[in-house]
Amino acid sequence: MKRRRVKITGLGFVTPAGIGKEAFWKGILEPVSRVRLSTKFPEEAGAFVSADVRDFRLEDYLPNVTGKRMPRHTQFALAAATLAAQDAGITLQQLRGHGAIVMIGATLMDFGVINKGVDIIVKKGPINALPTSVTTALVSAIGAAVGEAIGGTTRAMSLQSACCSGLDAIGRSAEMIANGEAEVAVCGGAEAPLYFHPMLELKLAGLAPGNPDHPERQCRPFDQWRTTGVIGEGACIMVLESENSPRPGYAFVGGYSYASDPAASPCAGLTEAMRLALGNTGLRPRDIECISAWGPGHKTLDAAEARVLQDYFGSELAAIPAVSLKGAIGNPLGAAGAIQVGCAALGLSRSAIPPTVNWEHPDPSCPLNLSGKTRYIAHRNTLINAHGLSGANACLVLNQ
Incomplete structure (x- = not known):
């Protein structure tokens, strides 16, 4: 089929x-x-x-x-x-x-x-x-x-x-x-x-x-x-x-995957999860136009996710708008990734990226393209990251 x-x-x-x-x-x-x-x-x-x-x-x-x-x-x-x-x-x-x-x-x-x-x-x-x-x-x-x-x-x-x-x-x-x-x-x-x-x-x-x-x-x-x-x-x-449904959609779920961290390497499994999710979507890293980062506001975890993103996207990372919702609503644990997906779907359909609340002083160890203000930018492909205790990682890609 x-x-x-x-x-x-x-x-x-x-x-x-x-x-x-x-x-x-x-x-x-x-x-x-x-x-x-x-x-x-x-x-x-x-x-x-x-x-x-x-x-x-x-x-x-x-x-x-x-x-x-x-x-x-x-x-x-x-x-x-x-x-x-x-x-x-x-x-x-x-x-x-x-x-x-x-x-x-x-x-x-x-x-x-x-x-x-x-x-x-x-x-x-x-x-x-x-x-x-x-x-x-x-x-x-x-x-x-x-x-x-x-x-x-x-x-x-x-x-x-x-x-x-x-x-x-x-x-x-x-x-x-x-x-x-x-x-x-x-x-x-x-x-x-x-x-x-x-x-x-x-x-x-x-x-x-x-x-x-x-x-x-x-x-x-x-x-x-x-x-x-x-x-x-x-x-x-x-x-x-x-896709056969007559009802209109906000976005398509393009690809999804998950991977676990090696021991004592938080967020390292995100690399494999991103690679597989993009592969399942038929996209390359350069095709991603927005990143909904996990970014809980934790000193170690934020830096670890940023490092993985930098390694995966290379020099292209600086040009990709990124956002974390946690400054606005905290971290609702198992609901957080779902809220990110829902928000990203609205962002794709309405050409907007929410602010990263309380991001005021850029950290050199987290060189993401963030903003404390809403950005009205048309984009087609969004990557959503999630990370959890026990080394869990999951990634999902939405498309217009």
Whole structure:
């Protein structure tokens, strides 16, 4: 069978920059950080900063569904999937009986119910443990909930490949459609890690800051004075369809791949992932006209990604516009790559590249073509990078 092209026909966003496609796009083009001081954790643990999704109620998007006992990452996924279907001009229920793929990625289990369960046991004893956490806390529950919203029999799966999870879910779904295994997919990433655990552990591991001063300036991707990243939350779910669909698309998923880092060499696996993703697209490095970099704002990881990009693209790197979204919305872990893909699709269709918020002092070790302002540039091919703990890397290429 001839390999088919795969297009993005619907986009749904739940992010600190905005909920819904237009609100997100307006927010992400603003040179504004949504990172704030968090006040919901015990004072004795020190300061925490994060990028929260504010004013979110699942009932605003699914009036007949209550989010009272539902994990927050699952709520995000359901809302974003509903918005994506609406953006494609359909409802989730209209996909029933059409063999839709549901593939959602997340890094972490639901720490909300885990924290709650532990607190209850400490206060009231083991007899009061929450048995429902066995099922609701699982990453697999996210895809299952979206599948249930569609109804009937769906092929639902949740991926857990660290911070690459959401991008991997999109890439694998696109591969299945391209190979004729499905006609439509609802896919992306969702994450809600802003609970005392794992935020305490992330801070102690040096992956989140503990400085309460000027939280909005702390996530500084590729900036000379960056220290570490800031944790965020959110979701981006999209509808993928084959090129035979009558619905218009924002962009085509041209190619995807993944690769692991060698020991003690962070981001080194990106080289192979980029090479394979571009090869699957039929492109050469000189054909890439925009790079959506991982760039979490971490001193070591940003430099490592920049070094890999410099080695791969050579002298052409300086001419390719690049961006990191983390300064605006933090790092929503498994949802980050999916949000990057959704944002890149909008950028291709609207000829715009968002700003890299808080990039003010260029770092000689990160010689990327960045800007703190929105750039209105027509471009045809965008490379999206994702990197995660355990040496995970994934890359995806979008085409007009």
